[in-house]
Amino acid sequence: MTSGKDQELCAFGASVLLKHLQALETEMHGVRSGGEDIEYIHRMRVATRRLRAALPLFEACLPARQRPIWLKEIRKITRAMGAARDADVQLAHLQTYASTLNDPLQRRGVARLLLRLRQHRESLQPEVLHALDRFAASGTLPVMRAVLEPMAAASVGPPFSHALYRHAAASIQPRLEAFLSYDAIVARPEAVAELHAMRIAAKHLRYTLETFSPLYASGLKPWLTAIRQTQETLGNIHDCDVWGQFLPVFIEEERARVIAFYGNPRPFRRLLPGIEGYLADRTAERQRAYAGFVEQWNAWQRRRFWQQLGEVIHQPLLEAHRLYPPPPEVTPEDETGAPSSDENAPEDAPLR
Structure with missing residues (x-):
C-alpha cells in the first residue's frame, strides 16, 4: 500500500507514461503506411525512447512482474526502428546535398550512392x-494503459509534495553529473566514441528534465533548450563521423561491384569524384560543427550554466527544509526510552 506522498508521485509518473504511450500509438499508423513522411518513424522512435527513459524513474509504482516485460518489448521496437530511421536521415540529407550540385561529374557518384x-x-x-506486428501481438499497450489510467486519475496539480521534488532531484542529479563527466573530452576532436557517448548522456538528461519540468516555475526551459542544442550538435558530429567511416568502405564495395559487372574498374572512375566530394563535404561539416560546439560549451562553463541547473532542482527541497526542518536523528537509546541528548528539541511540523 502506498502512502499519500507515494500516490502523488505515482499519479504524476502514470500521467507522464500515458502521454508517451499515446504518442507511440498515434505514430504506429503512419509508420505502417510506409509513406514519404519519414517523421512518423522518427516520432515513434522518440516516443519509445521516452517511455524507456521514464519507466525506470517510476519503477516503484509499477507491477514488478510486468515492468521488465514492458521494457523488453519497448526496447525491441526501438531497435527495429533504429536502422530504418538512420537510413531515412542519410537519404534526406544526401537528397538535399544532391539538389545543390550542378557538375554532372559530381552528380553521378551521388546518384549511385542514393x-x-x-x-x-x-x-x-x-x-x-514485422516488429510492429510483434509489438501489437504482445499486448503491451493495452496492459500498460489498464495499469496506468487508474493510477493517473489521482493526479493533482501544484503545490507538489516534498517527496515528488525529492524524487525529481534524485533522478536529475545523477544524469546531470554523467553528462558533465564528459567535460574533459570536449576539447578532443579525435574522441569520436566519447563524443557519441556524451550525446547519449545528453539524451538521457533531456528526457529526465522533460519528465519533471512541470514541477518547476521555469519549466527548466533554458536548460532544455541548451540540452536539445547539445544533442542535435553532437548528433550532427556523430552523423559526419558515420559518413567518414562508411564512405571509404562504400567506395571499395562499389568498385568491386563495377568490376564484377563490367570486368574492369574504368566505369567506376566516373562515380568517384561525386562520392569523394561528399566525403569532403562531411569532413568540413564535422570540423565546423565541432568548433561551434566547443565554443558554446566553454561559454556555458564560464557562466556555470549547468551547475545552476543543479541549484534550481534542489531549491524546492531547500525551501521545504527551511519551513519544515527534519526531526532529530533517533539513537538506539532514544528507542529504548532513555533520555535523548537533546530533551528540549522542539517538535517539527510534518512534511506534506
Whole structure:
C-alpha cells in the first residue's frame, strides 16, 4: 500500500507514461503506411525512447512482474526502428546535398550512392512492419494503459509534495553529473566514441528534465533548450563521423561491384569524384560543427550554466527544509526510552 506522498508521485509518473504511450500509438499508423513522411518513424522512435527513459524513474509504482516485460518489448521496437530511421536521415540529407550540385561529374557518384541507400532502406521496411506486428501481438499497450489510467486519475496539480521534488532531484542529479563527466573530452576532436557517448548522456538528461519540468516555475526551459542544442550538435558530429567511416568502405564495395559487372574498374572512375566530394563535404561539416560546439560549451562553463541547473532542482527541497526542518536523528537509546541528548528539541511540523 502506498502512502499519500507515494500516490502523488505515482499519479504524476502514470500521467507522464500515458502521454508517451499515446504518442507511440498515434505514430504506429503512419509508420505502417510506409509513406514519404519519414517523421512518423522518427516520432515513434522518440516516443519509445521516452517511455524507456521514464519507466525506470517510476519503477516503484509499477507491477514488478510486468515492468521488465514492458521494457523488453519497448526496447525491441526501438531497435527495429533504429536502422530504418538512420537510413531515412542519410537519404534526406544526401537528397538535399544532391539538389545543390550542378557538375554532372559530381552528380553521378551521388546518384549511385542514393540508389544504394534507397535499396537498403527498402530492404528494412519488412522488418519494421514485422516488429510492429510483434509489438501489437504482445499486448503491451493495452496492459500498460489498464495499469496506468487508474493510477493517473489521482493526479493533482501544484503545490507538489516534498517527496515528488525529492524524487525529481534524485533522478536529475545523477544524469546531470554523467553528462558533465564528459567535460574533459570536449576539447578532443579525435574522441569520436566519447563524443557519441556524451550525446547519449545528453539524451538521457533531456528526457529526465522533460519528465519533471512541470514541477518547476521555469519549466527548466533554458536548460532544455541548451540540452536539445547539445544533442542535435553532437548528433550532427556523430552523423559526419558515420559518413567518414562508411564512405571509404562504400567506395571499395562499389568498385568491386563495377568490376564484377563490367570486368574492369574504368566505369567506376566516373562515380568517384561525386562520392569523394561528399566525403569532403562531411569532413568540413564535422570540423565546423565541432568548433561551434566547443565554443558554446566553454561559454556555458564560464557562466556555470549547468551547475545552476543543479541549484534550481534542489531549491524546492531547500525551501521545504527551511519551513519544515527534519526531526532529530533517533539513537538506539532514544528507542529504548532513555533520555535523548537533546530533551528540549522542539517538535517539527510534518512534511506534506
